[in-house]
Each structure stands twice: as C-alpha cells, then as structure tokens.
Amino acid sequence: MDLTLANITHHYSGLPVLQDISLHIPAGQILCIVGPSGCGKSTLLRLIGGLERPDEGDVLQLGAPPPDCLNPLTYVFQDFALLPWRTVRGNISLVLEDHGLKGAEAERIISDVLARTNLSDFGKALPRQLSGGMKQRVAIARALAVNPAAMLLDEPLSALDAQTRELLMEDLLALWARQPFTGIYVTHNLSEAVRLGHSIAVLSRRPGRIREVITIDTPPPDRRAGDARLDEVQAHLWSLMRDEAKAADQELLNV
Amino acid sequence: MSDATLPDTATPRPVPFRGGGFRPVAKRGVGLAVFVVLLLVIEWGTRAGWIGNLTLPRPSDVGAALVELYQSGMLWTHLGPSLARLAVGSLLGISAGIGVGVLIGLFSYIRAGLVPLVAALFPIPKIALLPLFVIWFGIDEGSKYALIALGTFTPTVVSTYGAVDNVDRALVRMGQSFGLGWWSIVRKIILPGALPGILSGLRVSLAIGIILLVAAEMLGAEHGIGAYVLQAGSLYDLERLFAGVVILSALGVVTSWVIGLVEKRLLRWRG
Ligand SMILES: Nc1ncnc2c1ncn2[C@@H]1O[C@H](COP(=O)(O)OP(=O)(O)OP(=O)(O)O)[C@@H](O)[C@H]1O
Ligand SMILES: [Mg+2]
Numbered sequence A: 001m002d003l004t005l006a007n008i009t010h011h012y013s014g015l016p017v018l019q020d021i022s023l024h025i026p027a028g029q030i031l032c033i034v035g036p037s038g039c040g041k042s043t044l045l046r047l048i049g050g051l052e053r054p055d056e057g058d059v060l061q062l063g064a065p066p067p068d069c070l071n072p073l074t075y076v077f078q079d080f081a082l083l084p085w086r087t088v089r090g091n092i093s094l095v096l097e098d099h100g101l102k103g104a105e106a107e108r109i110i111s112d113v114l115a116r117t118n119l120s121d122f123g124k125a126l127p128r129q130l131s132g133g134m135k136q137r138v139a140i141a142r143a144l145a146v147n148p149a150a151m152l153l154d155e156p157l158s159a160l161d162a163q164t165r166e167l168l169m170e171d172l173l174a175l176w177a178r179q180p181f182t183g184i185y186v187t188h189n190l191s192e193a194v195r196l197g198h199s200i201a202v203l204s205r206r207p208g209r210i211r212e213v214i215t216i217d218t219p220p221p222d223r224r225a226g227d228a229r230l231d232e233v234q235a236h237l238w239s240l241m242r243d244e245a246k247a248a249d250q251e252l253l254n255v
Numbered sequence B: 001m002s003d004a005t006l007p008d009t010a011t012p013r014p015v016p017f018r019g020g021g022f023r024p025v026a027k028r029g030v031g032l033a034v035f036v037v038l039l040l041v042i043e044w045g046t047r048a049g050w051i052g053n054l055t056l057p058r059p060s061d062v063g064a065a066l067v068e069l070y071q072s073g074m075l076w077t078h079l080g081p082s083l084a085r086l087a088v089g090s091l092l093g094i095s096a097g098i099g100v101g102v103l104i105g106l107f108s109y110i111r112a113g114l115v116p117l118v119a120a121l122f123p124i125p126k127i128a129l130l131p132l133f134v135i136w137f138g139i140d141e142g143s144k145y146a147l148i149a150l151g152t153f154t155p156t157v158v159s160t161y162g163a164v165d166n167v168d169r170a171l172v173r174m175g176q177s178f179g180l181g182w183w184s185i186v187r188k189i190i191l192p193g194a195l196p197g198i199l200s201g202l203r204v205s206l207a208i209g210i211i212l213l214v215a216a217e218m219l220g221a222e223h224g225i226g227a228y229v230l231q232a233g234s235l236y237d238l239e240r241l242f243a244g245v246v247i248l249s250a251l252g253v254v255t256s257w258v259i260g261l262v263e264k265r266l267l268r269w270r271g
Helices: A041-048 A088-097 A103-116 A132-145 A162-178 A190-196 A228-254 B030-048 B059-071 B074-106 B108-121 B126-137 B141-165 B169-177 B182-217 B225-234 B238-266
Strands: A002-012 A015-025 A030-034 A056-062 A073-076 A150-154 A182-187 A199-203 A210-215
Touching (some): A015 A041, A015 A210, A199 A228, A210 A228, B030 B059, B074 B108, B074 B225
Antiparallel strands (some): A002 A056
C-alpha cells in the first residue's frame, strides 16, 4: 500500500504549522522526516495516521492493504504508550481483542511478535519492571501484531540511551530486512535518518515546508559505517538543517 | 585567598548526605502507639484529678461501658441497623456518583450541564435537608438512605470526574490509533486509569457517609449508633457517649482499611 500526501496545510488556532506538504511513500520503503524542533513533524504524522484532519489537502492510500492486516496505519510513539496495568502480553492482546482475535489465535500472534522482538521471556512482566528500551520493543511488538501496512514512528528512539538506541536500530533494520514494511520515521537524529531511510524529507522551520527530499539507493540493511555516500548525505542534511535550526532557536526566544 | 579561611584540603571528607525524606514509608505499630499513649495520659489525668470528670470520661470506664454494651447484646441491636443503613445508602450514592462522574468525564454536554449542579449541591449541609427527606421518603429507613446517598454522591462525582480527566490522553490516542472502539477505550483505558483516583475519593465519601449516618439516626431512629450516642448525650452519660464515639471511629478505621485492601488488590500494577 502506497501513501500519498497531497498539498497538506495545517494551522493550530491561526498559527500555520504545515504548508503545502506533498510526499509519496512507496510500499515497502521507509521515509524519514527530519526538521527543527516545533516544525510540525509530529503534527504531520498525526495527520497521516488519521488522528487529526488537515485543514487543506488530503492523505491518500493507494492500493489495498494486505488481507491479513488488522490496522493499516499503526503508530510507535516516542513515550511508548503502554498500559501500566497490563502485562506485556496483555498490552499486545489489547490491540487484537477489538479485531475479534482471542484465545489460541491471539496467543500465537503474541508469541510470534514477542519472539521477533526478543521479548519471549518477558511476556508476564508489567511495564514498570521494564527498561526504556524494552518498553519500546514491546511497543514495536504491539505494532507488528496488527500486521500494519504502514508504520508511523515518531522519534521512537529519542527517549533511549545511545547504546539501547543502537541495538533497537539494528532490530528495526532486521525487522525490515525480514519483511519490508512501509515506514514513516520522524527523527531529530540525522544519522538515524541516514541509516534507515530510503528517502529523507527535510522540513523547514515552522511553518513546515519541504526543503528537499533526498533518496539513498543502497538498501538500508546493506549500509555500512564509513560509506562515502552516506557521509555525504549526512553532511548535506546538516548543512540544510543548520541554518533552520539556528533560526528556529532564535524564533522560540522571541515568542 | 589566605589559607586560614580554607578548610583542610588534604584530608578527604565524605560528601554530606542531602537526599532522603519526602516519601512515606510504612511504619508498623506507630499509629497504635499514639493511641495507647494518648489513652494512658487521659487515664492518668482523670485518676490524678488534673482532668475533671466532667471534662473527659475515664478511658477504663468507657471500656467498661463498651463491654457492658457487648454483654447486654445491645451492641448488635445498635450496630446492625447502622451498618445496613451505611451499606445501602453509600452503595446507592457511590454507584450513582461513579456513574455520573464517568459521564461528566466523557461527555462535554453532560459536563456543562451537571458540573454547576454538583457544585451547587456539594456545599449544602445535607443534614439541613433531613426534614425534607422525611417528608419525601418517610421517617423510616427511606430518609436515612437518601441522606447518606446524597451525602456520598457529590464527593464521589467530583473525585470520579477528576480521575477520568487525569487519565493520560496519550493512552487514549494510542487506543484510537489501533482502531479500538469507543466502548473498548472507556472500559480498557479510561476506567482502569481512573480507578486509583476513584478509590482514593471513596475514602472521603465513606467518611462523610458515617458522619451523615449518625445525623440521620439522631432523628427518629430507635436503634443505631447515632441514637445510642444521642441518648447518652442527653443524659450526660459521658462514658456511653464516648463508647458510641469509639465505635464510630472504629467504623471509620475499618472502612478505610477495607479500601486499602481493595487498592492493594486492584492497583498491584502501581507497585
Ligand atoms: N494540539 C495542538 N494545539 C495547538 N498547537 C499545537 C498542537 N500541537 C502542536 N502544536 C504546535 O504546532 C507546532 C508544531 O508542533 P509539533 O509537535 O508537530 O512539532 P515537532 O516538529 O514534532 O516538534 P518536536 O521536534 O519538538 O517534536 C508547535 O509550535 C506546537 O506548539
Ligand atoms: Mg514531535
């Protein structure tokens, strides 16, 4: 299933947040969105997933989601959003119950996604017993359980320490390599964007407009540290971001 | 800087501890000890004479009154009806209160319509309405149930919709993003998330229930702890008056303990 954003413009009580955003995300590819703080990245993701309606423009799905897909557009949130009163298995079963999946079938799916995210031993644990990295793994497992046609990830690794981030990045790459999913990945971290994205959209400071969309031809799992092309892309991204970030910083001070 | 003003820099000193505190820890038996000490002081004072016998009754005499009440079988005659009234009245008030509180938390129109009404009802001393309730519901049990129900209803509503408002909206958004139905979100996200706030609100509601129980029993009740206290009071029988007060306190302690148990069971996830 492809996703297309057509001329999206959005305001919050008169304040323009996004202006004329058009993007195309082909099935099985990951688009990374980078941009300075407050430029509307999270807002854009909420619009794409249908949690808010854009003032102008449309978010379009092209083609049908796969038949066994329970929830075509599925989020992974920065703050994990796990129910503290449910165990790991309970948190995953939460998103299956409403689709009529109970009992043995649900157990099979839960065990499968826990195995894929290396969480098999923690099914009975409560969220408060888990580290940040494990909580985000649970959130990823929960997203995988509904077999999404597209995953919407809003800075999923930002709340984690650098080592855990690296491990989870490898997990994400392995998951994609095993079964390519369509992904929209919002991040502050340029090296994450360069590791994961088939294409990278750079937004300007608020109101967010698309400055540039950069594509990288090497498939993400094949990318190696020290690849000249990747370094070049990252340097270019930084040169684009630098002035925007500086200006955004000044603007916030003037509010 | 001169050396004289500097502390000795050569010897290592441990960093002073500045943390700790601000976190209640369970201390067993301290509550009981406070009770015991207080009672012993009063006992001593009344025996030694520096507390006059019209100021406070002797704790041992109050104990004797309690024992006598128990042995004569009148304890259950009074406690039974009181417990029934408290149970029926607060069950009505609390269940209606939780229901209305959740509705206020969920629907903007209901909130706009009912919050001012609840705010208007809350500060009315419900005891003042007792004569009205007697006319509406009769002098028997009906008016007593109504008084306790109304008295527990308003604080329950306020604490319940506060608890619903405090449920993390990020969790609700998560539920919506996974396509959960409205009823599922209410049942699996809003209600469990509001439960801690609802339960701590119940402590207040039940204490108010006990206060109103006594008030209700002071009017037209033959039996009941309230009637017992009123009777003793009008005879200036301080021992029996205090025996009744002790039973009421015990009732308060027991309800709060029961809620504590329920919290321990239902809120185990908070750790
Ligand atoms: N619900 C809302 N109501 C009003 N204003 C909002 C709302 N959500 C976001 N905004 C504003 O819109 C702008 C964009 O917010 P958004 O969260 O999308 O930015 P972001 O790019 O995700 O920022 P960050 O990098 O800090 O996550 C900000 O100025 C923010 O204050
Ligand atoms: Mg954001």
